[in-house]
Amino acid sequence: MYRYTYVCVCVHMKDRSHSPHVENQTKQKPNSSPFHVSPGLCSRMKLLVGILLCSLVLGVSSQRWLTFLKEAGQGTRDMWRAYSDMREANYKNSDKYFHARGNYDAAQRGPGGAWAAKVISDAREKSQRITDLFKFGDSGHGVEDSKADQAANEWGRSGKDPNHFRPAGLPDKY
Structure with a gap:
């Protein structure tokens, strides 16, 4: 045996x-x-x-790992809400505001939310670069736009007011 x-x-x-x-x-x-x-x-x-x-x-103590995972889940939900609002609003030049707002809301949850916001933001920008290769630049999302999106993401994650990127005329609902 x-x-x-x-x-x-x-x-x-x-x-x-x-x-x-x-x-x-x-x-x-x-x-x-x-x-x-x-x-x-x-x-x-x-x-x-x-x-x-x-x-x-990530330096999470054994006592806080459940809290970290909870914050990450809530941060993911915040990012999804900002993305859904951006799609619903369909408002010209508002994407930087929604990037900053999603990252801001997620980071306010704590370290888990900030981590989720960074992972999601980075993955989105990397996937956008890949799809741009297949669209041959037709999407309007070049390297400059990607850098501007990442700057808005970092602005929101750092706790700065996302309204800095809010375009004039965007409905108050958002």
């Missing part, structure tokens, strides 16, 4: 030391590996390792 012992994130190692016939089982087949990958374990462990790494890398 073999007993499995967790060695790493999602790899098992066959532990033969607890078997009554250790001498007879120490020989392995020439090309066999003592490691076995468990797919079910991998998916759960990846999530847990991801949370752990976020906690360690």
